[in-house]
Amino acid sequence: xxxxxxxxxxxxxxxxxxxxxxxxxxxxxxxxxxxxxxxxxxxxxxxxxxxxxxxxxxxxxxxxxxxxxxxxxxxxxxxxxxxxxxxxxxxxxxxxxxxxxxxxxxxxxxxxxxxxxxxxxxxxxxxxxxxxxxxxxxxxxxxxxxxxxxxxxxxxxxxxxxxxxxxxxxxxxxxxxxxxxxxxxxxxxxxxxxxxxxxxxxxxxxxxxxxxxxxxxxxxxxxxxxxxxxxxxxxxxxxxxxxxxxxxxxxxxxxxxxxxxxxxxxxxx
Numbered sequence: 001x002x003x004x005x006x007x008x009x010x011x012x013x014x015x016x017x018x019x020x021x022x023x024x025x026x027x028x029x030x031x032x033x034x035x036x037x038x039x040x041x042x043x044x045x046x047x048x049x050x051x052x053x054x055x056x057x058x059x060x061x062x063x064x065x066x067x068x069x070x071x072x073x074x075x076x077x078x079x080x081x082x083x084x085x086x087x088x089x090x091x092x093x094x095x096x097x098x099x100x101x102x103x104x105x106x107x108x109x110x111x112x113x114x115x116x117x118x119x120x121x122x123x124x125x126x127x128x129x130x131x132x133x134x135x136x137x138x139x140x141x142x143x144x145x146x147x148x149x150x151x152x153x154x155x156x157x158x159x160x161x162x163x164x165x166x167x168x169x170x171x172x173x174x175x176x177x178x179x180x181x182x183x184x185x186x187x188x189x190x191x192x193x194x195x196x197x198x199x200x201x202x203x204x205x206x207x208x209x210x211x212x213x214x215x216x217x218x219x220x221x222x223x224x225x226x227x228x229x230x231x232x233x234x235x236x237x238x239x240x241x242x243x244x245x246x247x248x249x250x251x252x253x254x255x256x257x258x259x260x261x262x263x264x265x266x267x268x269x
Contacts, residue, residue, distance in 0.1 A: 001044050006211050009079060010040045014241045015268040016075040016088055020098075022261035024091040027100065030251045031144060032072035034175040034208070034236040039064075039076045041214040042140055051081040054108055058135045061126050063111045065119025066144035066173065067101040068253065073109075074098050082108035116144070117152030120170070124160045127168040127229075138222070142171045146178030149187045154199065157229075161200025164227040169218060170201075172231065173208065175238040177249045196231045208234025242267055 013036050021027035039062075043049065047060040064073050071091065078085045083097060083106070090096025097106060101114030110126070113119035123141035130137055147153060160168055172192060180186050189195075196203045202224060206213040214234070221230040238252070239245025242264045245256075256264055 003211050006037075006040055006044060009044060010036050011241075011268065013040060013072065013075040013079060015265060016078070016085070017071045018242060018256065018261065018264045018268060020075070020088045020091040021071055021255045022258075022264070023089050024093070025255050026092050027071055027255055028068040028253045029071065029242075029245060029255065030177070030238040030248070030253075031066060031069040031173060031175065033240045033242065033245065034238045035066075035069050035072050035142060035173045036240065037209050037211055038142060038171050038173065038214060038234055039072050041211055041218075043076050043080055045211075045215055046218050047140065048137060049080075051077075051108065054082065058137050060137050061110045061123070061130075061139045063119045063123040063126070063139070063141045064102055064113055065123065065141050066116065066147050067113030067119060069142075069144070069173075070098075070100070070102045073102065074106075077106075077108040080108070116147040117150035117156070119143075120147075120153055121156040121159075123168065123170070124156045124163075124165065127160070127165040128163050130167055131163070131165065137167065139168050140171070141168070142173060144178070145172055145174045145176065145183050145189060145192070146186070148172060148189055148192065149183075157196060157199040157201065160229040165229045166225070166227050168229040169221055170229070170231045171208075172233045173236055174233050175236045177238045177247070177252065179249075179252045181249055192233055196233075200228060201231045202226070202228045203231045203233065205233045205235070208236035209240060
C-alpha cells in the first residue's frame with residue numbers, strides 16, 4: 001500500500017477516534033491520536049494478519065500495552081474488517097462490543113490491557129512462546145512514555161533481552177505527556193534510548209507521524225540478525241490532528257463536549 005493511501009486511512013481513523021469518544025462522552029483521545037500512524041502502518045503495511053482468520057497460527061501479534069488508547073486500535077480494526085464500524089459508535093455502552101480498555105473477547109485483540117506494564121510483559125511472553133513453537137512471525141507492542149515509569153516495564157525489558165527475543169519489536173509513543181502533566185515533571189524518563197540499550201535492546205528514534213520512517217525502521221530492525229529485541233522510540237504529538245487537543249494534557253482522558261466535537265470533526269474532514 002502506498003504512503004498516500006496510508007495517510008487517507010489515518011485521516012479516517014482520526015475522525016472515527018474523535019467521533020466515538022465524543023459520542024461516548026468518555027475515553028482517551030490524546031494518546032489515541034498520537035499513536036494513529038504507528039497502528040495504521042502496522043495493520044495496513046507491516047503485519048501479517050487476516051481479519052477473516054484472526055487466530056491464524058503464524059500471524060503477527062500486536063499488543064496495545066497502553067490500553068487506554070484503544071479508540072485508535074478499535075478504529076483500525078474496524079477499518080480492516082475485524083468487526084462492523086457501527087460498533088465504534090457504541091464505545092463504552094452496555095450494549096456495545098467495545099469496552100473502555102481492550103478485551104481479549106473483541107475480534108483482533110490479542111491481550112486484555114489497561115494496567116500499565118502488563119501488556120508489555122504479555123508481549124514478551126507471546127514472543128517467547130512463538131520462538132518455542134518455531135513460528136516465523138513477529139510480536140509488536142506499543143507502550144506509552146508515561147507507562148515507562150512502571151517498574152514492570154523494565155523487568156519485561158530485561159527478560160526480553162535475556163531470552164534473545166529478536167522477534168519482538170516495540171514502540172514507545174513518546175508524546176511527552178501523561179495524565180498528570182509532562183512526563184519529565186511527573187517522573188523524568190531521562191534518555192530512554194540509552195536506558196533500553198543498557199537493558200540489551202537495539203534502539204531506534206523516529207518521527208512517529210512519518211509513515212516512511214515507521215515502515216523503513218521496522219524493515220531495518222527485521223534485518224538485524226543479532227538476537228536482540230528492538231525498541232522504536234517514536235516522537236509524537238499528543239492529540240495530533242485536532243488543533244485544541246494538540247499538546248494539551250487536558251485531553252489525555254477527557255472527551256470533547258458537543259461544541260468541541262463539532263469543531264474537531266470539521267478539522268478532520
